[in-house]
Every structure is written in C-alpha cells, then in structure tokens.
Amino acid sequence: MNTRCLAGLALACLPALGSAQVLVENATILTLAEGQDTPFTGYLLATSDGAIAAIGAGEYQGELPIATSVVDAQGKLLVPGFVSAHNHLWQTAFRGLAIDDVLYPWLQALHWTYGDNFSDGDFYWFTLHGAMDQLAHGITTTYSHSQRLGGSEEQYLESLTAEAGFSQHFVFSYNGNVNQAPAAYRKDFAAFMAKSEAIMAAPGSSMLAPAVHSVGLHGNLPMLKVEMEVAAEYGLGAQFHYLEQFSRRAEDRAEWPDLMAAGAVRKGNSFAHFIHTTDEIRDDTAAGGAGMSWNPLSNGRLASGLADIPDYLARGIPVGMGVDGAASADIGDPFENMRMGMYALRMQHKDAKIMSPLQVMKLHTMGSAGVMGVADKVGSLEVGKRADFLILDPDSPATGALFYPAAHIVATMSADNIDAVYVDGKLRVNNGEVLEQDMDLVQQEVERRVAAIVARENASKSGES
Template sequence: MTDVAPTTALTVVDAVIIPMADGSDWFRGWMSVGTDGRITGLGEGDPPSAAAGRVLDARGAFVAPGFISAHSHLFTSGMRGMTPGEPLYGWVGEQSTFISAASADDIYWFTLHGCLDFLGNGVTSAYNFTDSRVVGKYDAATDTREIFAIRPEEYLFSQIDAARDAGLRTMNSIRLDSEFQPVEEAFEVFARAVEHVQQNVPAGLDLGASVFGAVQWSASAQAARDEVRAMDAHGIGNQAHFLETSEALDQQREKFRWYEEAGALRPGFLFGHFVHPDVFMSRVAADKGAGMVWQPTSNGRLGSGIADIPRFRELGMPIGVGLDDQSCTDVSDPFQNLRIGIYTQRAVNEDAGILMPRDMLRMHTLGSAEALGVDDRIGSLEVGKFADFLVVDPASPDTGPVWDVYAHYAFAMGLRNLTQVYVGGELVSQNGRSTHPLAADASRELHTRVREVAARAASRSTSRLAW
C-alpha cells in the first residue's frame, strides 16, 4: 500500500514569505497547503502549475509562521488590569483570591476566551499552565501556602477541553500537587489528566502534556523528586516558574539545588522566566541541556527584571518566548512582545546590535517550538509542517518602504497590520475578528462569569471591578 499525497486545499500566491526555517531567507512567492492542514510546497515566483484549491492572493503582504507562546496561563483572560502596581507575589495573591471562587464551568469559558484571544492576535500554539485544582494562597515572606480547598478533576479537564474547542494547538501543563493530598492520589489524578488529553484532544491540536513545575512554591525537596517521577512515568517534560522576581531571592535560589539533586535538569526541562539565576545556576542548567522561556512583557509589567538572554544564548540554552497571561501582558500582543524584548536587551546592555530582529522572531516561533520539543510540527513554514501562518499587510495601514524585511516585520508591524490568521490552512481570524462559532458566546460568558466570580470572592479580595 502506498501513501497518497493530500489534495491541495489552499494555495497562497504573491506573498513575501518569511519561513523562519534555518538556512532559508525570505522570498516573494507561493505556498500550498494539503487537505491534511500541512504545507505541501512553497517557492519563489508563481506556483509551478495552476493554483489549486482555494486561492489566497496575499498581494505582496508578509506571510510568516504563527507565533508560539511557550509560557501561558490562558484562564486569565478576564483579569487584565488587576493589581496594576504590584510585583509578582502581591499580584499572584490577588489573582489566586479571585480565581478561588471559580467553578469548572467558569474556568472553561475563561480559558476559551483566552485561547480565542491568542488566536486573534496571531498566536497559533501555546504551552498552557492549567490552573491547579488546589485553592490556596502563597506567602513569600514565610514560604508557606494556605490551602482553602481542592476542586474536582473536572476543573482541570474543562481547561483542556476549552483549548481543544478553541482550535489552539496546546501543550497542556498539569500541576502534580502531591504536597496537598495523598501522594499516590496526586499521581493518579495527574495520570488521568494526561489520559484525558490523549483521549479527548485531536492529535493535530495536541502538542503533548507537561509537568507544571511548582518547586518555587514548595516546602520540601520531595516536591522536586515527585515532579521527576511524573516526568519519567509519562515520558514528558517540565516547565518550572523559577527565579522570576528578586523577592525572596535567597530562598528561591536554594530550591535550585532541589531540582539539580532530583535529576530534573535535562533536555525537556525548562525554567519559566529564569531572570535571577547566578552564574553557577546558568552554567549547570545549560550543561545539563535544560532551557528557559522568556516573558519580556510580563517581566516588565511586574517589575521582575530583565533576563540575561545574551548569556543564555552564549551558553547554548534552548530559549523560547511566551506571552505569559493576559493579566500581566494585558494585551496578548506578540508583536509588542518582540519589540519589548529587543529594546530592553539593547537598553540594559547599551548595545544596539546585541539582539537582532530575525533572532528575536526566531525565538518567538521556531525557537519556542524547539524548546518545547515540537519543532517537527510547528514553528516555521516548511513542507510537512502544519500550515499555521499569519498574513500581515505593511500597506494597511501604510508603514512605508521596506528596507529590511525582518526589521520591518519586528519593528514596524503590529496587530493593526494583522489581517488574517490561519491554523492548518483554515482561517480562524480576519481583521481582528474570530471566525469561531463560539466567539460571541465566549465574550458574553466571560463578562457575566467574571462578575459572578468576583462577587463570590469579594470577602477575601481587595480588588473590585470598575464595570
């Protein structure tokens, strides 16, 4: 039996294609997409034969890979503008108080809205930290956590289902929570969540499962050993929030040793943020094959600091880029994230050449895919990969002559120029409006449910909705 090539479903013509594949440069030409949603061909000039399937005439616009957010909390879409002057722990505390009153149905709609928001802004794949079943609040001053309740497993599953229903390619990150319930029960719940992903998310949308690394908030080194056990049992990676803020820095740095001694540092292990490691930690992590994920907008919003990206690049660490959550980026704008990343690195290093536009764009696309271990499927426009791409028009509104394609794309483009978003060759957003049949429902449900959840949480919160 021989494989049958998929029929061409879509042909893009007259596009300035930015493939972001290593060894390739931008070109003006065409791209074809098969009925399986994967790229079947691309090249300069006109297609070698008559364009087949639907034809998308880009009219000279940029066509580039969809952005990948390698670090996201998609349930936070209704929490923008909260705690506008708090650093990490104060901000997390208010967020935790609010979300403690949410139900499984609430978190479904919050997550669905967040996913559609990502897609509308050109983010076609995301690593998503699902909100934990454990309802609690962390106190950095005492390194303790107050636990209010443990929610049913449906609370976790509904977030996985929401990302699936939105059509966002997602790596679902699950917290083990072995410190707050019987240990074997925690592993069983984790296993059922991984199984839920495998059985309920279509293969094309499923980028895998991951451990939600939580040692930063843990009380003992056993938490690191438990996470490694989950990694080994399921053959998956781990992304740990770590050294994000300068608050309680000595206590955070002490916990690095827990991960090191547990054997967690390896390819597939990522440090989310990693703003404040010392020289030893950076070198050890790189030598072990661990990577990091950088959130430039979030780090600025929360006053967390500026990650030493040039050093991490010199060490050869895999580096991904994320938008974190809507509640600490406020506008989940990957173009803004590119610019904040480049500009802060140049400013802090006093070197305008320390990070170039193509390098930053690579980190937010192919580099993020590599860090997550899914670069065989997403991250660049190459034959065999999913046709997740953006149409970005420098003439609408007019941004002037293009002197350098990568610099123009990273510096001069924005959401105002994003005309279309495609996932697997299917249009999911046009001119900032979602094509999803549940988009209007998601917006309505978000507004209604945020008010209801805020009212239930009011007795423990200092934040109030303005309207």
C-alpha cells in the same frame, strides 16, 4: 474548477473549513527555517490534512487539487504563526489587577483573592477566551501552563476541554495536586494522560503534547521528586516558575540544589522567567540541556527584571518567548513582546546589535517550539510541518515603505496588521475576527462569570466581618 480569490481574503472565496485547501501566492515569505534567513516572493500550498505541501519562490508549477482556494497576497508578508512558550490562558478574564505591584502582591490580588470562588464552567470559558485572544494576535501555538485554583479535578480540567475544542495548537502542562499522597497524584496523572491521548487521537486534534507543570519546588520538595519521576516515566517535559521576583532571588537561588537533586535540570524541561540566575545556575542549565521561556511583557509589568538573553544563548541554553498570563502581561501580543524585549536588551547592553529583529522573531517561533519540544511540527514554514501562518498587511494600517521584512515586522507592525491567521491550512482569523466562535458572546459570558466570582468573594468578606 479551482476557486480563485482575486480580491484577497474574501470569505466567499473559501470552501468549507473542513475540506479547504489553500494556495497563497505572490507573498513576501519569511520561513524562519534553519539557514533560510533571506525572504523571497513566492507561494505556499497547504493541503486538507493541515500540512504544508509545497513552498518556494516564484509561481507554483504543480497541479492544484479541486476546490483549492487561491489567495493573492501581493504586497503582503507571509510568516509562521507565533509560538508562545509560557502562558496562563484563563487570566484574560482578570486584566489590570494590581498594576503597580510585583509578583507576590499581584498573586495575592488575583489567585489568593478570587481563586477559591471559581465554579463549574469558569475555567472553560476563561480558557477559551484566552485562546481566542491569543489566536487573534497571531499566536497559533501556545504552551498552556495551566493552573489549579480552588475546585475539583473536573473543574480544573475544563481548561483542557476548552483548548481541545479550539483550533489553536497547544501543549497542555498539567498542574497536578501535590497536596495529596504520591499514589493519588499518580492516579490523577494517569487519568490526565488517558484523556490527553484520546484528545490527540481524534482527527484534526489541536493538542500537540502533554507536559508537567511542576509546583513541588514551592513548599513540597518530596513531591518535586515525584513530579520528575512521573515526567520521566511518561517521557514528558516539565516547566517551572523560577527566579522571577527580584526581592526573592536569594531564596530562589537556594532552591537550585533541590532542582539538581530531583533531576529537574534536563533536556525537555524549561524554566519560566529565569531572570535572577548566577553563573553556576546558567552553566548547570546549559550542561543539563534545559531551556527557558523569556517573557518580556510580564517581566516589565511586574518589575521582575530583564534576563540577559544574549549570555544565555552564548552558553547554549535554549530560549523561547512567552506572553505569559494575560493578567500579568495584560495583552497576548507577540509583536509588543518582541519589540519590548529587543529594545530592553539594547538599553541594557547599550548596543544596537545585541539582538536583531530576525533573532527575536526566531525566538518567538522556532525558539519557543524547540523549548516546548514541538519544533518538528510548528515554528517555521517547511514542507511537512503544520500549515500555521499569518498574512500581514503592511498597508493596513500603513507602516511605511518595506525595506527589510523582519525589521519591519518587529519595529513597525502590530496585531492590527494581521490580515489573516491560518492554522492547519484553514482560515481561522480574518481581519481580526475569530471565525470559529463569536468573541462578543464569549466576552459576555466571561464578564458575567467574573462578576459572579467577585460577588462571592465580597459576600465571603462580609460574612467574615
């Protein structure tokens, strides 16, 4: 007999997560698929393999497998889970630092102050905390632009282990140690790829793809070439921090010929931030097929500036959106990210039509999935894609009468309006509570570890004095 959930999203109505199949009905659906801009009232069926099996207007007319949970989403919105194209998950442990500083002083306050004090387990717990925080805010797929601070390869790869053990879909961008010989770098990368392939081969794996976090540009140009060669050999995309801090724009622009010479400006690669560009840089980027990740919250927090996104799009540059690190944006909230970005562009251009709510939603879903190279798997609600979706309740908290779903979501809603988050067709967040892990216990572990890091740093300073 089918289990019907007439009271909404009561947990008692769900079978075990490992075998659950779900039919959401009576929802106002915005698929964000190509050519499907008009919302409709209908259904979505997700099967136990985690894929969308059916979606359409009206009532579902097919047979329902045994043990299907049926969620009545009357009066609620159903949208794809958000995709974030640039993130440093571990940074949720260090919010609020250097609040009045730009990028490099902020890096000094966090990375270059505490980075050498990390110990075993820190990256694991910090990354898990960041992934849980993002999922609770409706980000079902993340680009993990992982970062290597002080410590061993094993400590660094704790981030990969943490993400692989959690349901949020992710692309892991490997930050190789470029302060070693090319042969050693290649050996480490081969080991990373073997680990990644084993993770992705596991049933129900949350890892969508590996990638390269390229850092050779920043002080080790010979290794930039090696990074690009390795990425090409494995068929991977790479992402670069580039053209972020305004006061460094001249130095950064001077590095563009190095990126071009290394073959970095190509399809599958992307630039995070990419604010202080020139016409030449934008034309080269469009011609090469590279994309960019726009991070409005972080760019505002660090006073980095505002990328002219309409111009990038007009030139044919693929654009996604990221919430960046949770210590440089401080909150992994795609609702705030979209709203701030859209309003900032309207202020910059003094034109209310320069960016619409539907456009900015697409940038934070399909745009990001495209930049990450996973648009065939996530980013829109289509048959065959992963069943990653949000159920939004405009009445809790109340946001007023619903006229246009996309406008309502971007202009009035917040993460508080998320009723449920599904990944692979399974309920992962219910009314703000992450179901897989106890967030309170994880938070306590994070706080304990941060206190230990601060203590080690203070002891080190005392020893120096």
